[in-house]
Amino acid sequence: xxxxxxxxxxxxxxxxxxxxxxxxxxxxxxxxxxxxxxxxxxxxxxxxxxxxxxxxxxxxxxxxxxxxxxxxxxxxxxxxxxxxxxxxxxxxxxxxxxxxxxxxxxxxxxxxxxxxxxxxxxxxxxxxxxxxxxxxxxxxxxxxxxxxxxxxxxxxxxxxxxxxxxxxxxxxxxxxxxxxxxxxxxxxxxxxxxxxxxxxxxxxxx
Amino acid sequence: xxxxxxxxxxxxxxxxxxxxxxxxxxxxxxxxxxxxxxxxxxxxxxxxxxxxxxxxxxxxxxxxxxxxxxxxxxxxxxxxxxxxxxxxxxxxxxxxxxxxxxxxxxxxxxxxxxxxxxxxxxxxxxxxxxxxxxxxxxxxxxxxxxxxxxxxxxxxxxxxxxxxxxxxxxxxxxxxxxxxxxxxxxxxxxxxxxxxxxxxxxxxxxxxxxxxxxxxxxxxxxxxxxxxxxxxxxxxxxxxxxxxxxxxxxxxxxxxxxxxxxxxx
Numbered sequence: 060x061x062x063x064x065x066x067x068x069x070x071x072x073x074x075x076x077x078x079x080x081x082x083x084x085x086x087x088x089x090x091x092x093x094x095x096x097x098x099x100x101x102x103x104x105x106x107x108x109x110x111x112x113x114x115x116x117x118x119x120x121x122x123x124x125x126x127x128x129x130x131x132x133x134x135x136x137x138x139x140x141x142x143x144x145x146x147x148x149x150x151x152x153x154x155x156x157x158x159x160x161x162x163x164x165x166x167x168x169x170x171x172x173x174x175x176x177x178x179x180x181x182x183x184x185x186x187x188x189x190x191x192x193x194x195x196x197x198x199x200x201x202x203x204x205x206x207x208x209x210x211x212x213x214x215x216x217x218x219x220x221x222x223x224x225x226x227x228x229x230x231x232x233x234x235x236x237x238x239x240x241x242x243x244x245x246x247x248x249x250x251x252x253x254x255x256x257x258x259x260x261x262x263x264x265x
Numbered sequence: 266x267x268x269x270x271x272x273x274x275x276x277x278x279x280x281x282x283x284x285x286x287x288x289x290x291x292x293x294x295x296x297x298x299x300x301x302x303x304x305x306x307x308x309x310x311x312x313x314x315x316x317x318x319x320x321x322x323x324x325x326x327x328x329x330x331x332x333x334x335x336x337x338x339x340x341x342x343x344x345x346x347x348x349x350x351x352x353x354x355x356x357x358x359x360x361x362x363x364x365x366x367x368x369x370x371x372x373x374x375x376x377x378x379x380x381x382x383x384x385x386x387x388x389x390x391x392x393x394x395x396x397x398x399x400x401x402x403x404x405x406x407x408x409x410x411x412x413x414x415x416x417x418x419x420x421x422x423x424x425x426x427x428x429x430x431x432x433x434x435x436x437x438x439x440x441x442x443x444x445x446x447x448x449x450x451x452x453x454x455x456x457x458x459x460x461x462x463x464x465x466x467x468x469x470x471x472x473x474x475x476x477x478x479x480x481x482x483x484x485x486x487x488x489x490x491x492x493x494x495x496x497x498x499x500x501x502x503x504x505x506x507x508x509x510x511x512x513x514x515x516x517x518x519x520x521x522x523x524x525x526x527x528x529x530x
Contacts, residue, residue: 176277176278176281177281179281180281180284180285184285184288184289187289187292188292191292191293191296194296194300195296195299195300195303198300198303198304198307199303199304199307216289219285220282220285220286223278223281223282223285224278224282226274226277226278227274227275227278230274
């Protein structure tokens, strides 16, 4: 990813994080979980960036990224989804997914040092499904968490495809990989803008 | 660290990407399917509610009609038939041959008197049914007369303000004038009968495209929450007439602080 794009990414991410943290006391449970998600993801991103700037292999951090993203966004959706069937589906996912991944790493620890395609696929896809659940729930209703949900939906699905190709990209010449990671950077900016819009709406209601 | 990607890795990526897209497409299809169902269900519910509302209005209209018929029947029976009976009886007496002159005069003057009363009553009944002034001179004049008829000195004051006079209602279909008249009439009746008001204000405020009638009284008012539960026949009647006008009728009231109503169409 071009350096400037990466810097814009980090900046937007940190701005959003600070904005949510400032309002933290007034936020409801769902937004508090989301703030926590932003915090954890930011920390992982910053560590990733530190590794990459020092020329170290940072791919193993992707597992934390995907897993925590899955875990925290699942908690987030668990608080905002209202239909019992959807919540049960989410709970089953929340239990099954870590077990399956745990078993996978137990039998093949080497997966830890590259992108684990199954991990990317399952953790992202479940979140996309939850986002769809929420879209379904707010049909004909007030558009609660609408921007946040849209942002999550677009970013997670888009980035999943890019991350799936990650193992190949990491073996290509750096200049090719860079262009493709720029796509992810742009997608991430869009995501952060959606988060910001949600924050603006939220602030007006507080 | 440059590793040549092997064929296995390529295939794996393609398979995962493929599965991701197919499942995504499937999820989207399911999403659209269920969304459509949900939206249709909601629309159906709205239609049902609309239908229910219309049924209620229709019921109110029919009920009002029945009451009106009862009232007319009673009026005809009490004020016309009974008096015509008196006339008929007297006329029969006149036809007997050996009637003294004095009785003859008394009976005929009685007939004239009662006939006059019958005429007066039948005119009143007709007037109640459809005020001729409304047809002959228009809504403004009819409302003015209505307010005047309901005022009685200091005890009861009904003021009517309409700066544009007949022009104010120029744009409104004359078929609808009766609805407006009846709504105001019903409001005044309610204020007098239930509200025990002594001061009523009616203000007509019109622009090119809109007409608003503000109605206030100083009566005892009513509790909004309580009245919602038992919408009286009068109120239902007003609402159905407002619906005919494609207008909006709002009424606000606080106990002991009078009534404030607004009709806009």
